[in-house]
Amino acid sequence: MFKGRLPARLLALCVAAAATLGVSAVHADPVSLNIVDVAGNLQLTQKGFEAFKAKYPNLVSNITYTNAPAPQLPGKIKAMQAAGRADIDLVLTGTDALSAGIEQNLWVKLLPDNSAALPGVLDHYAPGPRKMQELAQGYGLEVAYMPAGPLVEYNPAKVPNPPHTPEQLLSWCKANPGKLIYARPANSGPGRTFLMGLPYLLGDKNPQDPINGWDKTWAFLKELNACVPYYPGGTSAVMKELGEGSRDMTVTVTGWDINPRALGIVPADFKVQSFDNMTWVNDAQFMVVPKGVSKEKLAVLLKLMNFMLEPQQQAMTYDDGYFYPGPAVAGVTLTMAPQASQDVIAKYGRPEYAKWLAAYPHVVPLSAQAMVAAFQKWDREVGATKSQ
Missing domain, CATH: 3.40.190.10 (Periplasmic binding protein-like II)
Structure with missing residues (x-):
């Protein structure tokens, strides 16, 4: 038996053996x-x-x-x-x-x-x-x-007939300028879900190609831009304005519908509406x-x-x-x-979600490269037209 310190060579062998066994010597x-x-x-x-x-x-x-x-x-x-x-x-x-x-x-x-x-x-x-x-x-x-959206969230006291199509959303926005708002897609789940869901709703030629396949989507967003007051940097600001009553409508996703109402940021009686023949863009x-x-x-x-x-x-x-x-x-x-959690979902969840989730198809979002390209194009051609 060795007394005191191990010889250097033997110590090195012990360390190597420990490494071979997948354990740390120290x-x-x-x-x-x-x-x-x-x-x-x-x-x-x-x-x-x-x-x-x-x-x-x-x-x-x-x-x-x-x-x-x-x-x-x-x-x-x-x-x-x-x-x-x-x-x-x-x-x-x-x-x-x-x-x-x-x-x-x-x-x-x-x-x-x-x-x-x-x-x-x-x-x-x-x-x-x-x-x-x-x-x-x-x-x-x-x-x-x-399974996110896009969905429309609105104040039922101000919006008795919520839009079911992008065209109806645009018409409502033009008739009520400043009352529809959504956040910059690069920093907002609802914002980017709306952005990626529009090509399916509008029938663009390639919903997975924001540069060459979204002609209808970019034209729609630029027209919608005329009646949107500005684009907040995140969804929290959108929900705050919706809850305070300065806005009457926004685009949302399942979680951003339930959670702000559960927290009291948005009134519990605010409603959501799916788009007709929508495609769920999951998150x-x-x-x-x-x-x-x-x-x-x-x-x-x-x-x-x-x-x-x-x-x-x-x-x-x-x-x-x-x-x-x-x-x-x-x-x-x-x-x-x-x-x-069970209590919150029971109180603030939507029974219609189960129906909509089963009725409409689901797709994944854009690929990493395409999503970056979509964000850059939105920032350059839509968001840059107004201060954020």
């Missing part, structure tokens, strides 16, 4: 994680992240949370990476910053590169979410799902890891992602209807959600 200290949310996702997932920290104090010492606008994040991450810094460990994003980050090569390739640490992860998703997961191209993992939120994160942190993040896709954490995504329904994995029902 116990690693728990890491501190910085999570940035550009999608409002934390209200669905923060309790799950905290549960992970409580369950694995040997892996995570602290988690900090930051909110940021989706359009600004890719530029910030790109600058950090150019400076050799890794201040952000995990990003929670919708399809907007996900797409921009893929386009700019900002995200770690999770699959198939780390498939050993994410065993069978794709098999967990329900059919609709599984199609949405393909949009991530392996660069992110879907954590929440919503999802993803977990992505910026390039530059250390191997030690990445190992913890991969374990965290697995944890967030377990049924108990997924059931929390029902929340207060913000991303209705919420769960991305198969078999997670409302009865598994916290009682508070």
